[in-house]
Amino acid sequence: xxxxxxxxxxxxxxxxVMYLVGVALIVLAIVKQYEPxxxxxxxxxxxxxxxxxxxxxxxxxxxxxxxxLYEAGIATELFPLLIFVAVGAxxxxxxxxxxxxxxxxxxxxxxxxxxxxxxxxxxxFDLREAASIGIIGAADGPTSIFVANxxxxxxxxxxxVAAYSxxxxxxxxxxxxxxxxxxxxxxxxxxxxxxxxxxxxxKVMFPIAVTMISGFVAPISVPLIGSLMFGNLIRESGVLERxxxxxxxxxxxxxxxxxxxxxxxxxxxxxxxxxxxxLIMGMGLVAFVFDTAGGVLFAKAVNLFLPxxxxxxxxxxxxxxxxxxxxxxxxxxxxxxxxxGNIILMHAIGSNVSGxxxxxxxxxxxxxxxxxxxxx
Amino acid sequence: xxxxxEWLKYGDDTVKALGVSAGGLIGVFATLGVFFLVIWLxxxxxxxxx
Numbered sequence: 001x002x003x004x005x006x007x008x009x010x011x012x013x014x015x016x017v018m019y020l021v022g023v024a025l026i027v028l029a030i031v032k033q034y035e036p037x038x039x040x041x042x043x044x045x046x047x048x049x050x051x052x053x054x055x056x057x058x059x060x061x062x063x064x065x066x067x068x069l070y071e072a073g074i075a076t077e078l079f080p081l082l083i084f085v086a087v088g089a090x091x092x093x094x095x096x097x098x099x100x101x102x103x104x105x106x107x108x109x110x111x112x113x114x115x116x117x118x119x120x121x122x123x124x125f126d127l128r129e130a131a132s133i134g135i136i137g138a139a140d141g142p143t144s145i146f147v148a149n150x151x152x153x154x155x156x157x158x159x160x161v162a163a164y165s166x167x168x169x170x171x172x173x174x175x176x177x178x179x180x181x182x183x184x185x186x187x188x189x190x191x192x193x194x195x196x197x198x199x200x201x202x203k204v205m206f207p208i209a210v211t212m213i214s215g216f217v218a219p220i221s222v223p224l225i226g227s228l229m230f231g232n233l234i235r236e237s238g239v240l241e242r243x244x245x246x247x248x249x250x251x252x253x254x255x256x257x258x259x260x261x262x263x264x265x266x267x268x269x270x271x272x273x274x275x276x277x278x279l280i281m282g283m284g285l286v287a288f289v290f291d292t293a294g295g296v297l298f299a300k301a302v303n304l305f306l307p308x309x310x311x312x313x314x315x316x317x318x319x320x321x322x323x324x325x326x327x328x329x330x331x332x333x334x335x336x337x338x339x340x341g342n343i344i345l346m347h348a349i350g351s352n353v354s355g356x357x358x359x360x361x362x363x364x365x366x367x368x369x370x371x372x373x374x375x376x
Numbered sequence: 377x378x379x380x381x382e383w384l385k386y387g388d389d390t391v392k393a394l395g396v397s398a399g400g401l402i403g404v405f406a407t408l409g410v411f412f413l414v415i416w417l418x419x420x421x422x423x424x425x426x
Contacts, residue, residue, distance in 0.1 A: 100415040107401075107408045114397030121389040130393055202418045209414050217407050354408065361407045365400040373384040373392045 010052040014269035021267070022047035025161070034168035037253075038141065038260045042161060045264015046272075057265065066265035069258060074149060074156070074266070079259040080142035081227040086252035087142070087356070088231025089244050091324070093206060095350035097198035102316070102347060104298070106354025109320025110362040111294025112137030116287040117366075123279060128152055131370045133280055136163045137287030138359035139170070140322040145263070146224060147363050151370065157267035158277040162284030170323045171330050173285070177292040178334065182314050186300070187338045189313040191347050203236040210357070214364065221364020228360055288321070295320040295351075313344050319351035322359035328352035 002009070025043030029036035048056045049066060056064040063071070073079035096102055117134030125133060128151035135147040136159060144163040148156045166173065178187075207229035214225040235244045299317030306312070315331045328348035335342040384395040 097415055097419070100412050100419070103408045103412045103415070104405070107405045110404050111401065114393075114400050118390060118393045118397055121393045125389075127389045127392050127396075130389065131396065199418075199422045202415070202422065205418065206414070210411055213410050213414070214407065217410075218403065357411065358404055358408060362400060362404050365403040366396065369396045369399050369403075372381055373395050 007052040012269070014273050015050045015052075017273060018050040018267065018269045019047055021272070022050075022264070028165075035164045037256050038164045038263075039161075039168070041257055041260025042164070042264040042267075045261040046157075046267040047264075048261075049265040049267065050269050054268070057268075066262060069262045070265055073255075073258060074145070074262055075153075077146055077149060077223065079255055079262065080145045081223055082251060082255045083142045083259060084224060084227040084360075085231040085234075086247050086255065088207070088228040088233075089235045089247035090252075091228075091232055091235075091353055091356060093203065093232070093353055094198055095346045096353050097202060097206075098194070099347055099350045102350035103354040103357070104302075105295055105317045105320035105351040106356070106358035107320070107361075108298030108317060109291045109295035109351075109355055110137070110358045111298075112287040112289070112291030112321075113359075113362050113366070115290040115294075116283050119286060120279075120283055123283075125276075125279075127370060127374050129155060129276075131366050132159055133283050134287060135159075135363060135366060136166065136280075136284040137291050138322055138363055139163070139167055139288065139291060139327075140356070140359040140363075141167065143224060143322075143359055143363040145259075147366060150367065153266075154271055155276065155280065157263065157272050158280040159284075160263045161267070162281050165281075166284050166288045167323050167326075170288070170321070170326050173288050174292050174318050174321075174327060174330055175334060177289055178296055178315050178318050178331070181293060181296045182300070184338065186303075186314050187334065188342060189311055190342055191313055191316075191344050193343070193346050200236075200238065204233065207233040207236065214361065218361070218364035218368045220367045221361060224360045224363055225357075228356070291321045292318045313342075313347070316344060316347050316351045319348045320355045320358060322352075322355040324352045324356055325349060327355070 022043040025039045028034045029040035056066045113134045116137050117130045120130035120133045132148040132152040135144050141163050148159045211226050211229045215222045231247050234240045295317030296314050299312050299314035303311045319327045319331050331348045332345040335344045
């Protein structure tokens with residue numbers, strides 16, 4: 001008789017909390033539309049995996065469907081890499097080719113990754129965990145998942161939730177930081193823009209060159225950068241339009257769906273309901289703030305060396321984070337709010353696509369350097 | 377370089393994180409700097425060809 005009610009009798013208060021967490025994520029996805037494509041599957045996955053007996057994970061010695069997906073797509077890193085193929089097919093590096101110096105803002109805005117890593121060690125995380133937490137500052141879900149899965153798989157759930165939540169909150173996080181670090185006059189700086197078309201051979205050569213250079217500098221980053229650039233090469237080749245469209249649509253949607261619910265399945269109560277989760281959520285915010293500050297302050301530093309009339313609007317430094325194209329659009333909106341008709345969108349988008357490159361390279365650097373100093 | 381990484385190995389996690397941060401930031405700037413050169417040179421070559 002007891003067996004009939006095992007579903008009720010095996011529920012703990014921790015499970016109940018996780019159902020609330022799952023429902024909260026689903027509500028955020030539906031009502032607030034915060035990254036709905038990810039937060040909804042993550043929320044539902046969190047509910048599924050915490051239901052009595054965890055049958056979606058394992059039952060009677062056999063793996064459940066979420067465990068099969070986890071081992072096939074997350075443990076092997078396959079899902080984040082497939083997402084990168086899709087993202088690569090969506091990126092147009094054209095705005096960067098027109099203003100190549102924007103690429104340095106994509107480097108400066110990775111500051112949050114490293115600053116947060118230091119903070120995380122100060123609050124008690126070990127180096128591998130701290131590196132995984134810092135990478136939330138990549139503002140790039142697949143990179144966060146890729147790195148966390150290697151260095152701290154137990155923290156994959158909270159790190160993924162933090163990364164995707166804060167990416168959706170970029171419109172709320174960035175403006176106050178930018179305003180705190182810039183003057184009204186700086187936010188009103190105009191930047192000239194000359195329309196010109198980049199040669200096709202440059203667009204085709206770029207993904208190949210980037211992949212090869214990354215392979216020489218940080219070989220461990222090749223799966224990340226290689227899949228991103230493969231998607232971009234498909235797009236720019238001009239002869240694989242159907243594959244490009246498939247990568248941007250069907251592949252992106254299908255893998256996002258599987259990635260979300262599988263990430264949700266990593267949120268078991270025993271792993272998720274710890275003080276570490278709260279700290280990770282807090283430090284994720286710190287990472288985004290440091291990223292934004294790093295980009296803006298770098299732009300201000302660059303302005304010290306530029307003649308009057310050629311100074312950059314320091315707000316574009318904030319677009320160096322990888323949240324594409326949201327960050328670029330926010331900065332354009334801020335520029336327009338400060339002064340009607342101030343158009344810096346193309347510079348902002350150039351900086352923003354650089355952030356995509358910067359975050360992946362930063363992920364590769366972390367993957368290469370942490371084992372080196374930790375002696376793993 | 378090897379002496380520096382050896383020294384880092386004996387530091388606590390915060391010291392190691394500082395080392396990774398310094399190396400990581402330099403690495404990101406250097407790598408993207410090379411990408412900048414690729415784009416810049418390609419642009420120059422493209423203009424000359426025109």
